[in-house]
Structure formats: structure tokens, C-alpha cells
Amino acid sequence: MPPVLIVAAECAPLAKTGGLADVVGALPKYLAKLGVDARVIMPFHRDIKARFRYETTHLFDYNASGVWPSRFVGIEKLEHEGVTYYFVDNEYYFGGDIYSGGNFEGQQYGFFVQAVCDALPNLDFNPGIVHCNDWHTALIPFKIKARAKREGSWPPATVLTIHNLAFQGTFGDDLESKLIGDDERAFAWDLGCWNMLKAGIDVSDRVNTVSTTYANEICTPAFGEGLQNDLAHVRDEGRLWGILNGIDTDVWNPQTDPCLPARFSADDMAGKRECKRELLAELGLDDDVDAPLIAMVGRLTPQKGLELVPGIVDSLVPMGAKFVILGSGYPELEWQMRELEGRYKGRVCSYIGYNGDLSHRIYAASDFFLMPSAFEPCGISQMIAMRYGSLPIVHETGGLVDTVEPYNQFTGEGCGFSFARFDFWDAVEACKRALEIYGDTAIMRRLTSNAMERDFGFDRCARMYAEMYRSMM
Template identity: 35%
Template sequence: MKILFASPEAHPLIKTGGLADVAGALPRALKNLHHEVRLVLPAYRSLLDTLETPPAEVARLQLHGDTAPVRILQTHLPGSALKVWLVDAPGCFDRPGNPYVGPDGHDWPDNAQRFARFARAVVELAQDRAGLGWRAELVHTNDWQCGLVPALLSLEAARPATLFTIHNLAYQGLFDAALLGELGLPPHWWSMEALEFHGRLSFIKGGLVFADRLTTVSPTYAREICTPQFGYGLEGLLRHRQDRLSGILNGADYQHWNPGKDPHLAANYNGRSLAGKAVDKAALQREFGLPERPQTPLLAHIGRLVEQKGVDLILGALPRLMEEDVQLVVLGSGEAQLEAALREAQAAHPQRIGVRIGYDEPLAHRIEAGADLFLMPSRFEPCGLNQIYSLRYGTVPVVRRTGGLADTVVDASEAALRKGTATGFQFDAPTTEALLQAIGRALGLYRQPPVWRRLIGAGMRQDFSWTRSARRYLEVYRLALADRG
């Protein structure tokens, strides 16, 4: 199958979140299953700066409404033979910093124009109007930044099948209504059956309405987004298309997330011997300026510091946690008040709490290896990847029972412990008290080393590889091809 995979980011070229991990791993897994895959991304300045060899220009496109042509550059995903096409529109993507947010912390004011242009370039590439001698059979698009691609392809007389993946329904790409005409989109799309959403232009609806098939990143999240609690006003549309909606768990890239070979660690280890994990714990304590206490449980959190991730629940739990013999390390950035609260907590307990504001990929690996418990008290979590990494690294996850967290972590109930299937701890209510109760259960088992080792072992044996997920995507691709007719 010829598959064009369109994404606004892909690890290791450009990353702001979990979508990048998916876009960097799933296309490679599909290629390894002997399909022809091309990955297409915007040519951000920071992306081009990461390339060791300048990409080659392979085509120029004259897009609707543009005076200057857009260049198509070709490179490979680092560490693989996967071809990557970069849409080089300097007015849109040659700027510093984050792909979506300016230096002032606000969305780039021209995000609609930027990603509309990217979508039009994807359509031209898919239809082989760039003269590259390659025509897609299926286009896999991701999140609101690619939402216009299925919509624009629906206007083509002969087109590839389309699939749209929702990575987080909270981010919808909503813009001023006047942009419909400015972007050259058909006037009849200004309808609640198309791109209109409460008086605004919705890019995500381009995917939700027009794609042949819809997926999201876990079975539980696929059910949740069809409810008012998680649907953000789109639950009616999603229920209408529920027969075309599938939940497929994200995979883990075990090439990059493998404690047995991870180059970022002080010591490597595996499920047969955890001696290296003790070395990594001591190294992590030193790195955060914490006392080296092998027996003290070391808790960790990595992620965006936003309400969705339940960071406020962790902060609320700190007074009680500080009464226990525990340490906590946090890596992330986000809302200013949450960053400030974490810094204050660290200042108040410098021997117990370590905080790094920002994102540091190698440090994330060292935290996964060195921690004993990983906290993910998310209010909602479409899939989540850190809990999957934690399982492989023998770091027991404590998660709220929602989305992909519910699908990947088996609660340490008495029955699951007896069967040897338990891999972590779940709780239901998004409250500090519920989080504390789950941590309390975890600390109780931590003090029983034989039980704790069995819990770690069960987690490390879990297989969330991308090969498994890629096979499931191929099943949905075939359904999309059949739906297109």
C-alpha cells in the first residue's frame, strides 16, 4: 500500500508532544511491514537546523492563492530509510521557536493560513501533482493541523482514501469565520454539517466530517469522546460517525525506550537483572540534588504542566506526601502558576523535591529509569506514552482510570496480584484524596520487596510495540479503502 503520512511534527525532527512520537514511529513500523510510506511535515526552521545534511529540493508547487511557489524538500527520518518530504513555505514556517506558539506564549496569529497551506501541499503530493511519480492510495492525517486535508481531498474527482487520527480532542484549530473565504474554501462548507462550529471555522471538523475513517489513540478514549464530558461539543458528530471510529493504542518505540540499551542511562538493565536500576536511581538523586537514599521511594512526573495532566492534584498531595519518607522529581513546563508552585515546593523541601522546568529528552529517559513510581493523575488522557515507557523501565505507574491509562495499566487488586497480571495502580476520582490513596497502596507494596519485584516484572513484560499497533492501523486502512469505493 502507498501511504502518505501527514503530521505537524515527528520525533526526532520536531517534537512538542506525544503526536511526534507517533509520527516518528508508526510510519517506520508500516515501512517495516513492507508498505511504501512517505512522511510529510512542515519545514520549520528548527527542523531544518537539526539535519546533518541539507535536504534536496525535489519539486516546486504553485498552491491556490499563492504568488510564490512552495518548495518540496526531501530527506530521511534520522536512523531510518523512511523518506520525508518537507513543505518549505518560508513565510509560514521559517520562524524561531515552537511550531504553533510564538515567543509571547500565544498561538501564532496566522496558524490558519500556515496549516491551510500545508494541507494544500499535502493534497498535491498525494495526487502526484508534484511530478514525483508517486501517488498515495491512502493519506493518514493527524490532529487539527492536518484537518483540511481530508476535506480538500473530498473535492477531487479521483482521490486516495483518507484516515484522520484524533490525538487530543481538546485542541481543535478554531479560527475567525472570515477566514473561510480568505483561505479559498468552498462557501457551502460554512455549515454545521461541515466546518462551522458555534460561529467559528473548525479545522478539526475537516477531518471528523470528511475522512473515510476516524481513529483515536486508545479504545477507552474512543468511547469517552462520544460523551459530553470528553467530547468538547463534538460528541454528537462523533456519535454520528461512531461506526467509522476506532480506538488503536499508541505503541512505544522500543528502539529509543529500552533500558537494556538506552545510551542516556548511567547503567543499563533488564527484567532479568535490576541492579542497573539501583545505579540509575542513585544517579538521578544526585542529578536533582537529592540525598542518595536507596530505600526511599522516588516518585516522578514528566509532562506538560497543565490542569489536564493533574499537576494540581500532585501539588495538593504534597503536604501529606512530605509526611512520608518519599522523594519527588518533576520535569515539564506549562502554566506559569503551576511552574511557580512547583518551584516553591522545591524551595520548601530541597532535600525531598527536585524540579526542572522545560523539556529534556535524555533527562526524561533517566527519570523513567531512576524512579520507583510514576504519577499520571490525568483528568483525561487520550493514550499517554509515559506510563508505557514506565512499564518497560520497571517504574510502576500510578494513573487515573481514563483513556489510554485505563487500557495500559492493570490495577494491583488482590485478584490481579494473585494472577500475576498487575502492573500498576489506578484510581477513579480526579481528586487529591483519590491520588493519595493510590500512592498509599503503592507505598504499601513497595515495602514488600518480593511483591514489588513481581509487579515490576509483569510491567516489563508488557508488549506495546508499534508493530502490533501498525497491523491494527492496516486493518483500518483497508476499511477506509473499501469505504471510499
């Protein structure tokens, strides 16, 4: 298997805003178990620099190709927890937030694309596969192939993983003029390079999404976000794969998790009740440990189905349920979640922000995990919830279909609850079914055991990526 260079905007545990970082952080570790030398290149973000400035090695520096307000690039190297990282250093572009927002974010990651392409021939590492992630890196396959055509050389194989098709990197002609040089324009044909994700989809040797169902969905007008024809073409050529994400089971393990006040397993659940008792006290919720606790952890955005949440809370709190919501996002949705807490003080806690340790305690303490996403490419949270014995309540879409088997009252099979239509009434009915089951200790025990025994480890995911890599050789 040739060496792999994974290119991404973020990577856990160094810099994280969402699930992309978890996947990029785990993949090289688990590929190494399969004998694959996989390394990561990413921006030298402010937080990374503050933590690791004196542990990195400076490899070289240069001025990036093109016309940029700041052209300096420093390439730094770090060995951390068995993974090799390369960092693209430029204070102008990466000295602030991971995602700057607005048009500047397009320039921020356009510069990163150019810097990576300029650095590739000079790294102390010669990858046979360059694995890109989302729109932030999607122009790299085009630029690599354009250079190879100009020079008459053989380029590395390229992979583009789409974690969320809704974000495509569309910033107009001004950025394209910086990104696409005159010597590359002859190779751009009808790529529409103003849409970075489209360009990557059209030229990458393999394109994959993060669940099988989502790979099928994005080839349809309902989920294709305007690129369904491009993706259907990629599918018909055999270049489109669906690879279900996994979780790092070393990090997410209720038997060893240092963030928890008590540990537990599928065979001994006593610690989960203690986790619930401690969390209720920590967050100032009523101390009735026997009342069902429903959790949400994630970004507060329309994609996550937040429009359904106020009505669900209004319907279930009178039935005895308590809610814990952890996340940040759209200001208007943050306000709605705070308003719910104010309305149901002692029954609802809305923690606006990110707190990694608290997220572990919420997964461990909760009885149910609500995930009513309008669409969901994969979803990591429902996998973590099941690992910690919290039964998911989900909308049947994308990776939620692939991971959550609804409870079957006739066979006793299943590990959660689901609703087919993205609709308030259907969502509430699914939640009510969950609360009805909560009163039956034997059924709850069986479903919790089913959930905790499901295998969402990253070993399976890494094997699938290795199989996709081999398909290009």
C-alpha cells in the same frame, strides 16, 4: 496495500513537542515491516532546516493557492533512517516555533493544509491513503474530496487520527475565507469549516483515536468537547476506530539505552538501583537510595491533573517519598512546581523545560510514575515507565484504563495503581497504597516484573493501522 502519506505538524526524531511526534515517527518504520510504503510530509521547521538543509533534495516550488501574506512553497525531500520525508518550506510560516500560538497558528497550519493539497498531484509518490493527524491537518480530507468532485476524479482514501480532541483549530471566518475557495464552498455544506477538526471528522473515510476507551469516551458529553454528536454519528456508521498507541522499543529499552549510567532488565534489576543513585546526585536530591522516588514527565497543563500535584506532594513527602518533575507548559503551573522544589529542597526536584536524555534517566531511576490526568487520549509516558520498571499511579481515564492494570492484592496481578474519581483524596489514597507496597520487596518485584513484561511495542499498533487501512479498500 496502497502507499500511505502521513501528514503531521511534527515527527520524531526531526521535530518534537509531544507524543504526536513519537507516533508519527514510529508508524512508517513499523508499517514498512508489514510491506507498507508509508512516507511523511510535514513543515520544514527551523530546527529541521538547521540540521538537514544540505541533505535534502529540492523537488519543486510554486505559489500556494489562495490569498496568503506569503505564498511561496518549496517541496524538499529527505531519506533518513529508512523513512522518506517531504517538507513544506516557507520561512514566513515555519521559520519560528513549531506551534506559533494565537491566531497566527491557525494561519500557519491553514497554509500548510493548502500547500500539501497543492503538492499532492506533483509528488514523486502517489498515495492511495492520506493519513492526517489532529486539527493541523484535518481540513485536508475535505479539500481532497472537494477537488475530486470538481474534477470528476477518484480521491485517495483519508484517515484522521485524533490525538487530543480538546484542540480543534477554531479560528473564525477570516481564516475560513483564506482556506475555503469559492470553488470549494459548494462542497462545504454544513461542515463548519471554521472548526478544522469537525470538518475532518465529518468527511474522513476513517476517524481513529489513540485508545479504545477514549474512542468510547469522546462520544459522550463529558469528553466530547462539543463534537460528541458528530463522533457518535461516525461511530454508528462504522468509521470510528480506537487504536492504542505504542512505543518504539528500540529507543526505549533499559537493556541498551545509551542515556543510562547502568543497564538493567526484568531478570537483572541491579542497574536500576545504580540509575537511581546517579539521578539523585545529578539533581541534587537527598542520597537516600532506599526512599521511594516518584516521577512525572510531560507537559505542565491542566489536562495532566497538575491541580492535584501540590497536595499529593504535601501528603507524601512526610511519608518519606521524593519527587522528580520534568516538563514545561503553563507559566502558573511551572511556578507551582518550582515552589514545591523550594519548599522541599532535597526531596523535590522540578526541572522546568525539555531534556530528552534526562527523561530516559528519570524513567529508569524512578520507582513510581505519577499520571493523574483529568483526561488522557492515550498517554505514552505510562508505557515507557513500565518498560523501565516504574509503576504507574494513574487516574482511570482514556488510555490509562487500557494500559495500566491496577494491583490486585488477592491474585498478585497488576502493574500499577489507580483511582476512579478525579479527586485529591482518591489520588492520595492510591499513592499511599503504592508506598505501602514499596515496603514489601517480594510484591514490588512481582509488580515490576509484570510491568516490564507488558507488550507496548509499536508492532501491534502498526498491525491495527494496517487493518484499518485495509477496511477502506
